[in-house]
Amino acid sequence: MNSSYGTKIQPRSAKERSLDISFYWAAKIFAIAIAGTLIWITIQVTLQGLPAITEFGLGFLTTSSWNPVRSEYGVLPAIYGTLVSSLIALLISVPIGLGVAIFLSEDYLPPAIQRIIVFLVELLAAVPSVVYGLWGIFVLIPFLKEITPLRGPGMLPAALILSVMILPTIAAISRDAIINVPSGLRQAAVGLGATRWEAILQIVLPAASSGIIGGIMLALGRAIGETMAVTMLIGNANKVDFSVFAPSNTIASLLANQFAEASGLQVAALMYAALILFVITLAVNVLAQLLVTRIQKI
Amino acid sequence: MTSELFPNQPSIDFNPASLKKNLSSARTIFGLFMSGVAGLFTLLAIVPLFIILGYLLSKGISSLRWQVFTELPPPPLVEGGGFGNAILGTVIMVGIGGLISVPIGVMAAIYLSEFSQGKLADWIRFATNVLSGVPSIIIGVFAYSAIVLTTRTYSAWAGGFALAILMLPIIVRTTDEALKLVPQEVRQASIGIGANNYQTVLQVVLPAAMPAIITGVTLAVARAAGETAPLLFTALFTQYWPSWGNNLVEPTASLAVLVYNFAIVPFQNQQELAWAAAFILVVLVLLTSIISRIATSQRTY
Numbered sequence: 001m002n003s004s005y006g007t008k009i010q011p012r013s014a015k016e017r018s019l020d021i022s023f024y025w026a027a028k029i030f031a032i033a034i035a036g037t038l039i040w041i042t043i044q045v046t047l048q049g050l051p052a053i054t055e056f057g058l059g060f061l062t063t064s065s066w067n068p069v070r071s072e073y074g075v076l077p078a079i080y081g082t083l084v085s086s087l088i089a090l091l092i093s094v095p096i097g098l099g100v101a102i103f104l105s106e107d108y109l110p111p112a113i114q115r116i117i118v119f120l121v122e123l124l125a126a127v128p129s130v131v132y133g134l135w136g137i138f139v140l141i142p143f144l145k146e147i148t149p150l151r152g153p154g155m156l157p158a159a160l161i162l163s164v165m166i167l168p169t170i171a172a173i174s175r176d177a178i179i180n181v182p183s184g185l186r187q188a189a190v191g192l193g194a195t196r197w198e199a200i201l202q203i204v205l206p207a208a209s210s211g212i213i214g215g216i217m218l219a220l221g222r223a224i225g226e227t228m229a230v231t232m233l234i235g236n237a238n239k240v241d242f243s244v245f246a247p248s249n250t251i252a253s254l255l256a257n258q259f260a261e262a263s264g265l266q267v268a269a270l271m272y273a274a275l276i277l278f279v280i281t282l283a284v285n286v287l288a289q290l291l292v293t294r295i296q297k298i
Numbered sequence: 299m300t301s302e303l304f305p306n307q308p309s310i311d312f313n314p315a316s317l318k319k320n321l322s323s324a325r326t327i328f329g330l331f332m333s334g335v336a337g338l339f340t341l342l343a344i345v346p347l348f349i350i351l352g353y354l355l356s357k358g359i360s361s362l363r364w365q366v367f368t369e370l371p372p373p374p375l376v377e378g379g380g381f382g383n384a385i386l387g388t389v390i391m392v393g394i395g396g397l398i399s400v401p402i403g404v405m406a407a408i409y410l411s412e413f414s415q416g417k418l419a420d421w422i423r424f425a426t427n428v429l430s431g432v433p434s435i436i437i438g439v440f441a442y443s444a445i446v447l448t449t450r451t452y453s454a455w456a457g458g459f460a461l462a463i464l465m466l467p468i469i470v471r472t473t474d475e476a477l478k479l480v481p482q483e484v485r486q487a488s489i490g491i492g493a494n495n496y497q498t499v500l501q502v503v504l505p506a507a508m509p510a511i512i513t514g515v516t517l518a519v520a521r522a523a524g525e526t527a528p529l530l531f532t533a534l535f536t537q538y539w540p541s542w543g544n545n546l547v548e549p550t551a552s553l554a555v556l557v558y559n560f561a562i563v564p565f566q567n568q569q570e571l572a573w574a575a576a577f578i579l580v581v582l583v584l585l586t587s588i589i590s591r592i593a594t595s596q597r598t599y
Contacts, residue, residue, distance in 0.1 A: 012494070016494060019494070019496060020494045020495050020496050023495065023496035023499070024409075024413055024495060026405060027405045027406070027408045027409035027413060028409050028413065028414075030401075030402045030403075030406045030409065031405070031406040031409035031410060031414070031418075031419075031422050032418075032422065033402060033406070034402075034422060034426055034429065034466060034470060035421065035422055035425035037463060037466070038425050038429050038432075040440075040444075041432065041437070041440045044440055044443050044444050045436070045439060045440060045443065048443045048447075095339070096339045096342055096343055097343070098339075099335060099336040099338075099339030099340065099343075100336075100339055100340045100343045102336050103333075103337055103339065103340045104340065106336075108333065108336075108337065117340065117344065119587075119591065120344045120347055121344060121347075122587075123347055123584065124343070124344075124347050126520070126521070126583045126587050127347075127524075127580060127583065128523075128524025128525070128526070128576075128579050128580070128583065129524075129526065129527075130524065130526040130554050130557045130558050130561075130576070130579075131350070131354070131524070131557065131576045131579060131580055132350070133558070134557055134561045134572055134573070134576050135350050135353060135354075137561055137562070138353075138357075138561075138569070139353055164346045167343055171343065195325050195326070195328075195329045196333075197328060197332045197333070198325065198329075200332075221431050222431070225431075225432070225433025225434070225435065225436065226433070227433065227434060227527040228526045228527055228554075228558060232558065232561060232562065252433060252435045252527075255435050255438075255439060256435060256527060259438075259439070259442065259530065259531045260530060260531045260534065270439075271439065274435070274436055274439040277435075277436060278432070278433075278436050281431060281432065281436070282428065282431075282432070284431075285427075285432075286428060289424060289427050289428060289431075
């Protein structure tokens with residue numbers, strides 16, 4: 001028997017064990033810090049907006065004047081503009097995004113070409129939003145002016161650019177959801193005599209619906225919070241106008257336009273507006289996450 | 299043969315031609331029509347990309363001169379000039395953002411994929427996803443109230459802090475996924491020859507996942523470089539070079555804010571500089587996207 005083994009095996013030194021434990025705790029603390037950031041954002045924005053919240057209360061949501069001179073603040077036009085621009089964008093990009101998702105999940109194209117097109121659609125999401133805004137100002141608005149009654153920046157160009165920006169989100173997440181539908185379902189449908197599109201419309205899309213709706217909600221969240229492109233294209237007019245050719249405003253563009261020059265109660269009012277935007281996007285995103293993670297568990 | 303086995307089977311009048319696709323049936327036509335619509339929509343979806351890239355190429359390259367990298371933004375109605383200060387400012391602020399977010403993000407992802415079980419990790423992943431959906435303007439507002447209001451000045455630090463929060467969820471998610479792709483056996487082998495947890499993670503698992511992690515960081519950097527909204531009222535903008543003497547505690551220029559500021563003024567020279575800056579931003583984004591595609595297709599194990 002070789003006794004030299006026994007003497008060499010020792011319990012780990014205290015230094016090593018404390019290193020190990022502190023590494024574990026450092027990782028854990030940083031991980032919790034991420035959730036903490038979300039809470040920190042909520043508290044900070046609420047605290048800064050508190051003077052305006054106590055001053056205006058819920059009337060802030062239904063007032064439409066924004067007058068720093070007379071200290072009158074309301075975000076009704078901005079909320080209207082936010083919702084309408086996002087909904088128009090969804091109306092355009094949901095059918096197109098679904099079409100893309102279906103086309104790129106079927107066997108229409110050879111896999112190599114399919115992968116390239118998927119990549120190109122993803123690239124649309126990578127283009128910085130300020131670049132979309134620049135392109136909108138110098139190309140889209142002059143073009144729209146010629147073929148519509150549009151006279152300058154307005155709701156229509158902003159909503160059109162938004163629809164391009166959220167299209168990749170809808171297409172990518174819907175495609176994932178469609179690909180994740182068990183192939184047995186489709187095979188059963190085809191075996192019973194369904195054509196390709198009967199199987200898609202009656203079997204695959206309903207089975208993928210929670211993922212698709214989740215993707216649409218994520219896109220909605222993006223559209224509601226999108227700032228730069230909208231600020232550059234929507235015209236920033238703080239009034240409710242039902243024409244899509246008229247300039248309008250969103251909460252995000254209100255913030256982008258006014259924050260740098262604001263002071264006193266106006267800062268608090270802007271913080272209050274930011275809090276409203278934060279709560280809306282948070283609700284939309286949480287719902288979307290719940291829907292999207294549900295499909296991943298199937 | 300069949301009739302011998304099933305003598306009572308009625309003879310059906312089966313026409314094999316009916317198995318062929320009937321091109322005039324409503325179901326076939328509907329299918330062809332829908333396929334056409336889906337293909338058309340796909341074409342429609344990628345057309346804007348090419349239109350935008352085309353404009354950027356033609357307008358951006360024609361306004362790109364060597365001076366734009368070295369000179370300062372010109373005042374209105376003055377010819378020439380560039381945006382060297384904005385490039386430097388973007389590099390500085392993205393650098394600050396990376397220095398804050400990479401260690402935190404990678405450590406958090408290590409906790410998620412290596413050390414955690416159950417509820418807490420689910421919650422943190424959920425929070426990460428929600429954080430990535432927070433509008434960038436809200437992060438700007440937050441950085442303004444957390445940093446600018448307390449230090450009473452606009453600074454590159456506030457801009458970098460805002461960018462760090464934007465980069466954080468991207469880094470956590472990509473690192474988390476990269477670590478999960480490292481096979482379990484590699485960890486077991488490491489533990490089996492007597493390594494501690496931190497030794498396993500730092501010397502075995504992290505190096506194996508490194509290409510994918512670097513890809514994630516690069517994507518985060520590219521996204522942060524193009525972000526405007528968080529910088530609008532944290533770093534603001536300036537016509538001058540960043541000064542190291544002030545420890546960067548002063549308004550700092552950035553490419554993205556320059557594009558915004560110069561796009562909305564009526565001066566042609568400024569607008570051309572905006573196109574050139576946008577061109578640089580998009581080239582940066584395209585390059586990192588393509589490189590990350592190639593890098594993630596290679597795995598260590």
